[in-house]
Amino acid sequence: MAYLELIQIEKHYDSFHALKNIDLLVEKEEFVVFVGPSGCGKSTLLRSICGLETVTSGKIILDGRDITGIHPSKRNVAMVFQNYALFPHLNVFDNIAFGLQLQGLSKADVRRRVERAATLLHLETMLDRKPKQLSGGQRQRVAIGRCIVKQPKLFLFDEPLSNLDAKLRVRMRVELLNLHYETRNTVVYVTHDQVEAMTMADKIVVLQDGCIEQVGSPMDLYERPVNKFVAGFIGSPQMNFLEGRGSGSAGGETLFVSGGLGTLKLPLVAEAVKTDQALTVGIRPEHVELEPGPPGCTVKAVVNIVENLGGETYLHVEVAPEIPLIMVKLHGSRGPGRGERVVLQLPADKIYLFNAEGSAIPVRLLN
Template sequence: MSRVELKDLRKSFGGVEVIHGIDLTIEAGEFCVFVGPSGCGKSTLLRMISGLEVQTSGTIEIGGRDVSDSDPSSRGIAMVFQNYALYPHLSVRENIGFGLSLARTPKDEMKRKVDEVAGILQLGDYLDRKPKALSGGQRQRVAIGRAIVRDPEVFLFDEPLSNLDAALRAQMRIELTELHERLGATMIYVTHDQVEAMTMADKIVVLNGGRIEQVGTPMELYERPASPFVAGFIGSPKMNLIEGKVARDMGCEIYGIRPEHLDISETEGLWSGHVRHVERLGADTIVHLEVPEVGPLIARVDGSRTFMPGQEVKANPQREREVRY
């Protein structure tokens, strides 16, 4: 595992700068997630670290080595993509060991390494199968195995779970987190899904328009978002962000309160409104409100509580959990 340092990293396409002077340190052994909306620069940043994209200026250091001008093969990285990129005519064993085969690794050593990785990823029973005989989750594990067997300094993941269904994504999040704990490796992971970021990361880097909005642990970003953008992006459902007179009365330009920190009562509260829509999720219920002068609000309440569209209610923010901008 190795430390990764980015120093004033910039990237331009045709004179248009898309990455604006990124300074970032990812410590050895960290699971760091780049998160942000489409077009924010997260995949471009990852590709520059890998060497697949050449930076316009700035430096990239991996393990204390300046690799800014190095080929991808000499950077000590392994990359896992969204589309698996497996060879359909090769078996699982051959796909995992493909890089070792190119490096002319002795057969007995290659077999030992492939068997070890297959054991870690629970692929031992599938080594003789072709990719077409595997599920989506198994194919992604093969792609991850091909990266692990190279014993890289840094793993790079570019939205590796986006092609999987919801149940498989949840399962693979757990498996990748356990894999990180087992290997103790430095991992950099790109996603647009803030749930993946919150559940997997040691460190989250929130990107917006080619710039870093905030860096921190999942709970730091949840509890102390540095900007309205981060406040609205991290958390599900997203934070209620209120502007105008209500915010000014609160002493700020933008007032924020998370849905789970907005209490609803039939009798008392700061704001009066009515229920627009109710989403019953079992343990939780998401209540969409319309509050005059405030606007639409979302509250997360216990699933045992019952609200009906059109019902008049009071909404009361937990003032110790509010944020102001």
């Protein structure tokens, strides 16, 4: 039995169907990240787990106990929000201790727990300060400290770092991960940030329109997306898509026809592709090469825009006027300039195919 089980969760807000048949298992000590476009139901699902929303139907089991109908305060879960509200008139110690004093713990126990949390969060020298004397990151750590001391069975984080500046986000991300490694808490974490999802998660859950699209490790989702939506959502910059049609096969190769491109011979066997079916070819910017390499196919292009970031360079190239620009990610700062002609190399083992419904089509390499 998994530590947290969501079983056939449905949530309706009047006529709006916000969560649709959600089934999810979370193991003890796992760090699970929810991602998906704005409005897809991430917060609703998190709030349902902690009890701030009541689900319309379905079951939530935590550590063997059905908590579906239990009051939020009795579920033994703690939630950190994007807008962490601290009490301005209380110092850090009392802000962290707040929930404990309500639980009726002895003074010595409260002090022990607060001091341990403060040490974990590097707040031990700030216990006497008021929130207004803290930086944004320090305040966020106080909010997390308040959860830690409750020793909940489950931590729920709803975009906890999104109010912090870029530098602080990176630091807090590392601190949160360290905290997770030290305390081995079970965490469900919502974020919009690709890097947070890819680096923090043991398991990523991709949501769209209230449904789970795919669950898997970050590399599972990156390497084996089940559909075009997940392929486009995981990975930054996002995967390039070329729209066209299948045109049978020649010598085992799959033929792909696209308006401005003509026929591309993909050195891939894709038995499921029928002649004249709508087909999308997907390739990630970091997998497009400009020098001949492993077997694949080639596409002529002209560089339209160059974005040089120092450590890496993004080229936006035009392959045909009617086709959206393709993005190429290069290491370093050297590369062709605007207007230069290039030949894109698409390695066969990095090419994805999707059908008209967006589902990934199984392929194998020729030979």
